[in-house]
Amino acid sequence: MLDICLLGTGGMLPLPDRYLTAFLARLNGKKLLIDCGEGTQVTMRLLGWGYKTVDIICFTHYHGDHITGLPGLLLTIGNAGRKEPLTLIGPPGLKKVVEGLTVVCKDLAFELNLIELPYEEQELQIGEFYISILPVPHNVKCFAYTIENRRNPKFVVEKARANNVPQKYWKTLQQGKPVTEGNVTYTPDMVLGQARKGIKVSYCTDCRPIQELEDFIRGADLFICEGMYIEDTYLDQVKKHKHMLSSEAAKLAKAGNVKELWLTHFSPALPHNYMSIDHIKPIFNNIHIGQDRMTTTLEFSEEE
């Protein structure tokens, strides 16, 4: 299970009725935030999932609308009583930007664990969160993120017995660790069934669509993508500013065979009640205009 919330849906600057784009995932009580523009702590308060268990904050890039809410959020997380280290992840430049913005956060009672990543495709695991990262083309170094709750293969008693695995090792092997007894080594595949599909969510704002994104988001249960420009007439502008048309996001969603697409990061010039995606639905039908604090709970599929 993975709880998802699109905390805000605005690009460039916060509006009275639209917070800046940020994404929150909750997995077994731990929380991962992607991006933190000005006001993110306020929409988090409206959501009500709490501050203390924000364990990881990932940044796509360091334009103001994606990070200026960081010092205020850190202070509020501190006021909520957090003592455990908090991990910050981002493309090159993370240390300098965080050092600057936290000049007003002198007395935090928790440490910041900064993971400044090279500008390349990579994966890391923090707690139960599997995080995949893809460099994407914006006018500064920018990452797309995929967050997964991976599912362990099922334990198959018949297989364990057929392989003559002593019962005392079953639990260890189920946890994915091999066991050696004398000359015999027992491996997890001797007790486990086939790999099972986990839950996958991909998040991508502020970039041009590229072939690599199709593979990166492939089969995602949810793809959250920028919709800075809803109308196709803005193609020249999106190319100039390295953003994406909503129809390009829909084409990505189709090519990547994702289940559902949410648009976000809307231009401040575009009020929600003027948005229409009727022209995009023929490309990819299961598309939704993001709303602040739009939330879903993604479950493991029933299939074995």
Add this chain to the structure above:
Amino acid sequence: MLDICLLGTGGMLPLPDRYLTAFLARLNGKKLLIDCGEGTQVTMRLLGWGYKTVDIICFTHYHGDHITGLPGLLLTIGNAGRKEPLTLIGPPGLKKVVEGLTVVCKDLAFELNLIELPYEEQELQIGEFYISILPVPHNVKCFAYTIENRRNPKFVVEKARANNVPQKYWKTLQQGKPVTEGNVTYTPDMVLGQARKGIKVSYCTDCRPIQELEDFIRGADLFICEGMYIEDTYLDQVKKHKHMLSSEAAKLAKAGNVKELWLTHFSPALPHNYMSIDHIKPIFNNIHIGQDRMTTTLEFSEEE
């Protein structure tokens, strides 16, 4: 004339229905802002006075709730098309804090003119704004501010004639500049009447009341003061955290003989609809609980 707006009324952290304490003064199209917590640009948008003509930003101190909105506001002022330098004023530490927070504001099209002031009582004039500064006791270096629109004395034709001032010098003398012709020096007092009362607004948050504040705010048309703790039962806490009871603010207002008092900087634990100041009114009657974007226009008095 001086337009005043209390942009927000919250202390510590921004709430969904309460922006952080900030003060905006508008004088002949120029604007002076005091403090800039997270979200200040959003309440400014709701106010509708525009961004481009924000000329001066003063900081009381550098706790997050008074300054974390700065980078976002600067970016938005830039997007509004400002090209002229913008002046930032504050107690010692200004340069370091601004340098840190603006790490994400690389491409501003206007310069920042930083005036880091010594921690002492002082005055400065920027454009038509007369700014007086008083160090006040908080747990970091903190300033109270008084903003004035000073009024020139009236030109008195009879006085100019009685003093035999040639008419060609009247305008120069009216502007406050002396003129020398041969052995004779003409001074402004030879054509001007008595000093006239201007408009005075004092602003003070996050400090203990001190004797010097009474003189600093004396005769103000409006005194805006923190109301972090409305109830007198919090005296131990306000002393510990170096804040002020609302009754202490009222005593200051009375002692300083101000015309009107607005309370602001309310604890996030205190919703507006639970606030009562009935117990404070006997101390100073013309007191108001601040509301976000509470606005007034202060005019020169009619008297000569």
